[in-house]
Amino acid sequence: MKLIYETSTKDHKALKLPKCNISYELDSKYLRNEKLELPELSEVEIVRHYTALSKETYSVDDGFYPLGSCTMKYNPKLNEEVASFEGFSDIHPLQDTKTVQGALKVLDLTKKYICTITGMDDASFQPAAGAHGEFTSLMLIKKYHDERKDYKRKKIIIPDSAHGTNPASAAMCGFDVLTIKSDNGIVSKEELKKVLSDEIAGIMLTNPNTLGLYEKDILEITKLVHDAGGLAYYDGANLNAIMGISRPGEMGFDCLHLNLHKTFSTPHGGGGPGSGAICCKSKLSKYLPKPVVLKKDDKYYFEENKESIGKVKDFYGNFGIVVRALTYMLSLGNDGIKKTSENAVLNANYIMNNIKDLYDVAIDEVCMHEFVLDLTRFKKETGFSALDVSKRLIDYGIHPPTMYFPLIVHEALMIEPTETESKNTLDEVIGILRKVHEEAYSNSVDLHKAPMTTKYGRMDEITAARNPILKYGDK
Amino acid sequence: MSYVVNTNKEILEMLEACGVNDISKLFNHLPEGAKYEGLLDLDEGKSELEVYNFMKKISKENKVYPTIFRGAGAYKHYIPSAVKNLSSLSNFVTSYTPYQPEISQGLLQGLFEYQSMICNITGMDVSNASVYDGATAACEAMNMTLIKNKEKVIVSKSIKPSTMEVMKTYAYAYGIEIIEVEIKDGLTDKEDLALKLSDKSACFYVEQPNYFGLLEDTKELGNIVHNTGSKYIIGCNPISLGLISTPNESGADIAVGEGQSLGLPLSFGGPYYGFIASKKELMRRLPGRIVGQTTDNKGQRGFVLTLQTREQHIRREKASSSICSNQSLCALRSAMYMGYVGPKGLNEIAKRCFDLAHYTKDEIVKIDGFSLKYNKEFFHEFVIKTPIEVSKINEYLDKNDILGGLEISDKEMLVCVTEANSIEDINKFVSLLKEVTL
Numbered sequence: 001m002k003l004i005y006e007t008s009t010k011d012h013k014a015l016k017l018p019k020c021n022i023s024y025e026l027d028s029k030y031l032r033n034e035k036l037e038l039p040e041l042s043e044v045e046i047v048r049h050y051t052a053l054s055k056e057t058y059s060v061d062d063g064f065y066p067l068g069s070c071t072m073k074y075n076p077k078l079n080e081e082v083a084s085f086e087g088f089s090d091i092h093p094l095q096d097t098k099t100v101q102g103a104l105k106v107l108d109l110t111k112k113y114i115c116t117i118t119g120m121d122d123a124s125f126q127p128a129a130g131a132h133g134e135f136t137s138l139m140l141i142k143k144y145h146d147e148r149k150d151y152k153r154k155k156i157i158i159p160d161s162a163h164g165t166n167p168a169s170a171a172m173c174g175f176d177v178l179t180i181k182s183d184n185g186i187v188s189k190e191e192l193k194k195v196l197s198d199e200i201a202g203i204m205l206t207n208p209n210t211l212g213l214y215e216k217d218i219l220e221i222t223k224l225v226h227d228a229g230g231l232a233y234y235d236g237a238n239l240n241a242i243m244g245i246s247r248p249g250e251m252g253f254d255c256l257h258l259n260l261h262k263t264f265s266t267p268h269g270g271g272g273p274g275s276g277a278i279c280c281k282s283k284l285s286k287y288l289p290k291p292v293v294l295k296k297d298d299k300y301y302f303e304e305n306k307e308s309i310g311k312v313k314d315f316y317g318n319f320g321i322v323v324r325a326l327t328y329m330l331s332l333g334n335d336g337i338k339k340t341s342e343n344a345v346l347n348a349n350y351i352m353n354n355i356k357d358l359y360d361v362a363i364d365e366v367c368m369h370e371f372v373l374d375l376t377r378f379k380k381e382t383g384f385s386a387l388d389v390s391k392r393l394i395d396y397g398i399h400p401p402t403m404y405f406p407l408i409v410h411e412a413l414m415i416e417p418t419e420t421e422s423k424n425t426l427d428e429v430i431g432i433l434r435k436v437h438e439e440a441y442s443n444s445v446d447l448h449k450a451p452m453t454t455k456y457g458r459m460d461e462i463t464a465a466r467n468p469i470l471k472y473g474d475k
Numbered sequence: 476m477s478y479v480v481n482t483n484k485e486i487l488e489m490l491e492a493c494g495v496n497d498i499s500k501l502f503n504h505l506p507e508g509a510k511y512e513g514l515l516d517l518d519e520g521k522s523e524l525e526v527y528n529f530m531k532k533i534s535k536e537n538k539v540y541p542t543i544f545r546g547a548g549a550y551k552h553y554i555p556s557a558v559k560n561l562s563s564l565s566n567f568v569t570s571y572t573p574y575q576p577e578i579s580q581g582l583l584q585g586l587f588e589y590q591s592m593i594c595n596i597t598g599m600d601v602s603n604a605s606v607y608d609g610a611t612a613a614c615e616a617m618n619m620t621l622i623k624n625k626e627k628v629i630v631s632k633s634i635k636p637s638t639m640e641v642m643k644t645y646a647y648a649y650g651i652e653i654i655e656v657e658i659k660d661g662l663t664d665k666e667d668l669a670l671k672l673s674d675k676s677a678c679f680y681v682e683q684p685n686y687f688g689l690l691e692d693t694k695e696l697g698n699i700v701h702n703t704g705s706k707y708i709i710g711c712n713p714i715s716l717g718l719i720s721t722p723n724e725s726g727a728d729i730a731v732g733e734g735q736s737l738g739l740p741l742s743f744g745g746p747y748y749g750f751i752a753s754k755k756e757l758m759r760r761l762p763g764r765i766v767g768q769t770t771d772n773k774g775q776r777g778f779v780l781t782l783q784t785r786e787q788h789i790r791r792e793k794a795s796s797s798i799c800s801n802q803s804l805c806a807l808r809s810a811m812y813m814g815y816v817g818p819k820g821l822n823e824i825a826k827r828c829f830d831l832a833h834y835t836k837d838e839i840v841k842i843d844g845f846s847l848k849y850n851k852e853f854f855h856e857f858v859i860k861t862p863i864e865v866s867k868i869n870e871y872l873d874k875n876d877i878l879g880g881l882e883i884s885d886k887e888m889l890v891c892v893t894e895a896n897s898i899e900d901i902n903k904f905v906s907l908l909k910e911v912t913l
Contacts, residue, residue, distance in 0.1 A: 001580065004588050012817075013819060013820065014555070014557065014820070015555070015815060015816045015817065020827060020830065022831065023826075023830055024829060024830050024834070026718065031720060032718060032720050032721060033724065034720075036595060036716075036818040038596070038816075038821065040818065040819070041814060041817065043555075046557055046561070046811065046814050046815050047557055050561040053567075053585050054564040054567055054581055056578075056584075057573075057579055057581035058578035059565060059567075059568070059570040061565045061569045074478055075569050076478060080563070082530045087533075087536070087537040088534050088537070088742065091537045091742075091743045092540070092543060092741050092878060093549050093744030093745075094545060096873075099538035099873070100537045101536045102536030103537050105533055106533060128800075129607065130799060130800060131799045132798070135648070135797055138648075139644070142647075163799075164790075167787075168787035168790070168791060168797035171794070172618075172649070177791075214504065214505055218506065219508050244515050245502055245505070245510065246509050250508065267569045268571045269804030269807075270573065270803040271571070271573070271604070272605070272748075272800040272803045272804065273746035273801075273803075273804060276800075311637060311641045312641060313607055313608055314608050314609065314637050314638065314641065314745075315548075315549070316745070317744070318746040319745050320746050321746055330518070330526045331521060332477050333517060333518050333521060334515040335514065335520050336476050337515060339477045339479055340478070342501070342502075343481065343486070346489055346490065346493070350489045353493050366493075391577070394577055399571075405788070419477070419478070420479070423481050423488070423489060426489075451577050456576070456578075457771040458772050459576045459769050459771050459772075460770055464769035465767070468601075468765075468767050468781060468782060470587075470602070471590050471600075471601065471602065
């Protein structure tokens with residue numbers, strides 16, 4: 001496809017401003033001298049360019065998108081329309097709170113929903129994404145220990161199956177990361193006990209974990225950490241498995257983040273914006289980012305808590321995303337919320353049970369909303385890797401699963417179908433996975449060459465990294 | 476309701492394939508004590524019509540001002556219909572991070588073009604594919620400059636207060652110190668800057684224009700900073716770059732900023748996005764996603780996420796940042812905006828903001844009791860001293876459906892004017908200021 005710069009023609013123009021005969025002069029010392037190299041296009045050229053780009057972008061609206069840990073469920077159109085109501089999209093963040101009571105109500109009502117779903121007491125919407133929510137939650141933990149003058153608590157425990165963002169967020173907060181080995185896919189109490197001490201600030205856990213398994217010892221794990229004086233943080237990436245069924249609050253967690261763009265169906269926008277709302281137990285409330293929304297005499301207002309960790313982002317977070325998530329939760333209600341998680345789990349188990357005679361499952365147990373295939377044996381026997389299988393799935397019109405994660409499974413394929421896929425779709429997918437298996441074992445198709453039906457083939461990622469061309473004009 | 480597709484009959488067939496007869500049995504292995512029995516204490520699901528009406532009603536409890544003279548970090552510019560329309564194309568909206576380049580070339584190319592445009596407007600060498608917002612971009616930039624024995628961050632007090640607050644929060648997390656530089660006549664005090672810089676300073680951060688709308692002497696500040704071997708970070712308003720000298724021209728090592736003014740709605744503070752661009756030598760310290768050009772196995776030009784060894788999914792605790800999801804769609808939308816306005820358009824918009832703001836200032840200071848606080852060059856915001864409380868003025872403006880300037884003290888108002896304000900709007904605003912102080 002042509003770059004937008006390559007469709008540029010001198011003096012083509014889309015913008016037309018109103019006439020104006022007012023002109024002032026800026027001191028030349030401040031003037032831009034550097035040439036502005038933006039492309040020049042007419043409106044129709046702009047429209048055709050981006051329409052062409054959109055056609056070369058696979059999305060949930062195109063089809064099955066089973067990216068494990070990413071919860072690529074269908075994004076209801078209602079949510080988009082509601083977020084575009086001018087009463088939400090055209091309000092300034094620094095308006096008097098008297099004039100934005102509706103916006104504060106959205107924040108307060110969404111807080112009620114997510115606290116009820118997670119079994120927590122309080123929430124903040126300031127973090128912009130999951131990793132940002134992790135970072136903010138860890139700041140609450142840091143502040144909690146600092147306020148108690150318990151400064152030696154510098155270590156955070158993270159299982160080896162965790163998302164990469166967990167250790168990265170911990171490091172950003174100045175914590176040392178202690179990685180503990182999983183045992184048969186779940187946290188080992190014995191390994192945990194070995195590392196517990198009065199230097200532990202807390203633990204970061206995902207439940208169900210990245211293998212799609214529910215941590216059966218979760219109550220003992222959080223108790224062990226608490227007994228050692230640490231706090232327990234819940235990574236909400238996998239909440240879609242347990243809504244209305246099991247709550248982090250009862251599991252013993254003190255704080256958590258949610259990905260509104262996963263569990264609560266807000267669209268992922270090709271990488272964002274998301275929302276990494278956080279929830280906590282009341283003992284951590286006073287440390288939440290400022291401001292928080294409160295209500296008195298039927299009026300909402302913002303409050304800045306003195307003991308707050310401060311602000312982690314400007315204003316109140318990705319408000320437009322919160323609007324979408326609230327719309328979704330109101331549509332679902334308590335019955336739909338539970339049904340959502342039940343069916344997310346059923347859909348995952350259904351695929352797993354229909355392919356596990358061919359592919360090895362990393363841990364062959366009842367899975368939650370996702371499961372991980374281990375293609376080590378497959379690769380040994382056929383010479384084709386998890387990457388090759390993924391690329392072949394593209395030929396059949398579906399998006400590949402998450403590849404090579406979690407790191408503890410070699411040749412991992414992590415499949416998360418979500419609840420919004422029909423049995424018909426799942427049956428097709430099962431058929432495709434079985435077909436690809438047959439292709440590999442019969443060697444009737446060279447999977448190294450996949451995808452073969454797409455306009456673009458495999459990209460040379462090594463050259464891209466060795467000789468970075470990161471903007472138009474780089475050589 | 477829910478967005479589950481399957482009928483009870485289909486669900487039963489699927490359960491059978493899983494060897495159970497009831498969906499609750501899939502959760503039998505959960506430990507007692509961690510199971511939630513019954514239904515959550517929330518309303519039951521509603522129809523689309525009911526939810527639509529409910530949310531519409533809530534949205535009407537917010538006042539939408541047709542005329543806005545408030546900025547302070549969130550700016551009302553006109554957004555062309557084409558930009559709104561293109562950014563809502565569902566393939567852009569409902570795709571994930573482009574992990575599979577063969578079926579994501581459109582998005583990847585769009586982000587590559589975005590990076591190119593950010594480099595165009597800032598004059599920098601390399602841009603990433605966005606971070607959360609302008610304030611966190613400043614934090615990420617500060618983090619890029621921290622090296623052993625250089626861990627003090629120098630920040631001008633003339634920056635937006637909320638950015639300062641976010642930077643302090645991050646500094647607490649990183650365990651580093653922020654040293655603030657005093658303001659003199661609304662601008663960064665150069666002498667104080669020289670005093671506070673040392674060979675322990677990692678960087679200096681300033682905003683152009685600053686919080687009061689004033690233009691800092693960014694070139695001279697850059698000279699002072701580089702004399703100590705520290706890095707220089709400029710936070711800039713991207714619209715202003717159509718008119719005002721670039722971070723590159725001022726010698727910045729890193730340019731950051733809030734991208735909202737490039738085609739994003741006010742949306743009560745988000746989603747917006749932050750841009751971050753640097754000189755080539757800092758490329759491998761940039762946080763987050765970066766798109767690079769390459770070729771596919773058929774020899775065609777293509778694009779991929781690249782330089783990933785900086786990132787959390789590879790380097791874990793040693794990553795340059797924990798950022799994973801960014802603000803991709805917002806960044807893409809701003810690229811559509813930049814493509815739409817083009818080089819001449821960006822200059823025209825910036826100049827129009829500048830002209831109208833200066834006209835407004837001239838008209839306001841003609842009113843008895845009103846004066847300009849800082850007699851300095853400014854872009855499209857300025858501080859006005861008012862004869863009566865700003866809150867009283869704003870109440871009066873509110874009755875006339877105008878959102879007045881931001882109250883920054885009892886009798887000081889930060890006024891913002893953009894190309895979205897017509898001459899008629901401005902004249903009405905000025906005459907209301909006159910009326911309320913009569």
